[in-house]
Amino acid sequence: MNLFEESKKYIPGGVNSPVRAFGSVGGDPVFIKRAHGSKVYDINDKEYLDYICSWGPLILGHADEDVVNAVVNAAKNGTSFGAPTELELKLAKKVVENVPSMDMVRMVNSGTEAVMSAIRVARAYTEKDKIIKFEGCYHGHSDGLLVKAGSAALTFGQPSSPGVPDDYAKNTLVAEYNNLDSVKKLVEENKGEVAAVIVEPVAGNMGVVLPKDGFLKDLEEFCKNEGILLIFDEVITGFRLAPGGAGEYFDVDADLTTMGKIIGGGLPVGAYGGKKEIMEMVSPTGPVTQAGTLSGNPLAMAAGLATLDKVCAPGFHKNLAEKSEKLWQGMRDNCRRLNVNYAFNTIESMGCLFFKEGEVTSFKEATSSDTDKFAKFFHGMLKQGITIAPSQFEATFVSDKHSDEDIEYTIKAHYNALKDL
Incomplete structure (x- = not known):
């Protein structure tokens, strides 16, 4: 059974919040069955490394x-x-x-x-x-x-x-x-x-x-x-x-x-x-x-x-920021290695790669991003088992459950997805 097609018979667009429908990146959304730590698993038990974190709430990862x-x-x-x-x-x-x-x-x-x-x-x-x-x-x-x-x-x-x-x-x-x-x-x-x-x-x-x-x-x-x-x-x-x-x-x-x-x-x-x-x-x-x-x-x-x-425990945000910075720095290094000058905004455990050159400090600058290129990048990451928000205009979130191994793998996947563009 195609769950998405079945859902569209009963739920507007097949989803209960619009951006979940993959409308701006193409394809059908991934239906999740379970999650733990930094990973989510779809209905076929395929594993994904998750940076959506339920759109931000799961700073402690899934099923803490x-x-x-x-x-x-x-x-x-x-x-x-x-x-x-x-x-x-x-x-x-x-x-x-x-x-x-x-x-x-x-x-x-x-x-x-x-x-x-x-x-x-x-x-x-x-x-x-x-x-x-x-x-x-x-x-x-x-x-x-x-x-x-x-x-x-x-x-x-x-x-x-x-x-x-x-x-x-x-x-x-x-x-x-x-x-x-x-x-x-x-x-x-x-x-x-x-x-x-x-x-x-x-x-x-x-x-x-x-x-x-x-x-x-x-x-x-x-x-x-x-x-x-x-x-x-x-x-x-x-x-x-x-x-x-x-x-x-x-x-x-x-x-x-x-x-x-x-x-x-x-x-x-x-x-x-x-x-x-x-x-x-x-x-x-x-x-x-x-x-x-x-x-x-x-x-x-x-x-x-x-x-x-x-x-709120002492050191939590410092540790999360250090973990996040390893990921952000790895992604910046990838952009330099591939000689692409994309805007990359980060703060603590939030980040976003904009597919445009120059700064992004306003709505006008954000919406000048190449959304077609983002869609290809999104699917490039998804094929490698990494979920990021299916929209150029959402944040990537790091949780305290993302391990050093997770981050190293993500940096490599990020490089491959950019290279394929």
């Missing part, structure tokens, strides 16, 4: 023993209560203790829900309607944030989505990532109407695009001076760059921060938090409605706690 045990033990006590638990308190304390800009946090079920809720709170707190986002940054699929978005919207050439009313989208203003002047211009044109600026501190959904030196600090200062809230979307970078996320890494004090992925250890989760006076706008303390039947789900909380216990 401590995470699995935590989930199993939690499940034995019940899978959902719709009532407060000690587990959600423990995870909330863990997050707040590690993220310098957070006084309080609210658990939700996805990154999309976290961002949607944070923006609602920002609008209520400031009593203003408009927000500024950056072209190519992806903040989930809620209405109003699919305006010039990244991730799947970018992969499939849909920078905005049908079904979003014009009257709603008009409150979303779009600036250029790494260009503070574009933010200032929008604020000037919409004086007194902007509630918040939301940004991926490291853009991870148009490939990996790093902030220029000073960009985030200058953005923080400008927002404070203008009375505009700064929202960091750390669904990807939260606990990946540092225990305190990008806020700690770049020493920026965001007013609100959204998280997901790693804080759930591979289970569905999201969170948003920030300054106490802002978060106390949320019901039942304040008037802003936000609720969820499965928010603070005990399985996700248990997985998140087990994950953060390891991720």
Whole structure:
């Protein structure tokens, strides 16, 4: 049976998230049956070395023993209560203790829900309607944030989505990532109407695009001076760059921060938090409605706690960065050996090879990449048993389960795939 063809009869496009369909690289997606450590195995038990890591959550690799045990033990006590638990308190304390800009946090079920809720709170707190986002940054699929978005919207050439009313989208203003002047211009044109600026501190959904030196600090200062809230979307970078996320890494004090992925250890989760006076706008303390039947789900909380216990341990990020740098340096060496000048952006355990020459510091530069060449490279890696994201505009992730042997093999496979181009 062709599982993909069968799936398309019952699921739109045969997948439950667009980029999984291999639409931008061609071919049929690989159906995964199981995974462990740095490896995933398809329905025929073929082994692949995995650098998708479930799109970022699996910083500890697949089926980490401590995470699995935590989930199993939690499940034995019940899978959902719709009532407060000690587990959600423990995870909330863990997050707040590690993220310098957070006084309080609210658990939700996805990154999309976290961002949607944070923006609602920002609008209520400031009593203003408009927000500024950056072209190519992806903040989930809620209405109003699919305006010039990244991730799947970018992969499939849909920078905005049908079904979003014009009257709603008009409150979303779009600036250029790494260009503070574009933010200032929008604020000037919409004086007194902007509630918040939301940004991926490291853009991870148009490939990996790093902030220029000073960009985030200058953005923080400008927002404070203008009375505009700064929202960091750390669904990807939260606990990946540092225990305190990008806020700690770049020493920026965001007013609100959204998280997901790693804080759930591979289970569905999201969170948003920030300054106490802002978060106390949320019901039942304040008037802003936000609720969820499965928010603070005990399985996700248990997985998140087990994950953060390891991720926040002394030396974890240093060791992961050193491991990752071996891979990134090997790939850079391959490009030099083959005399190709592709842009290669990396930070800690996140990386992206763009098939273009010159820097990639913006949406425009990212989208000038040769996506046909990337598709051939993708399949070249897949044939050698390595899974990377099936899109030029997504990140490659390293986990702590990737061994020296894994990295050495990946560097060789990378060389072969580039050479074949």
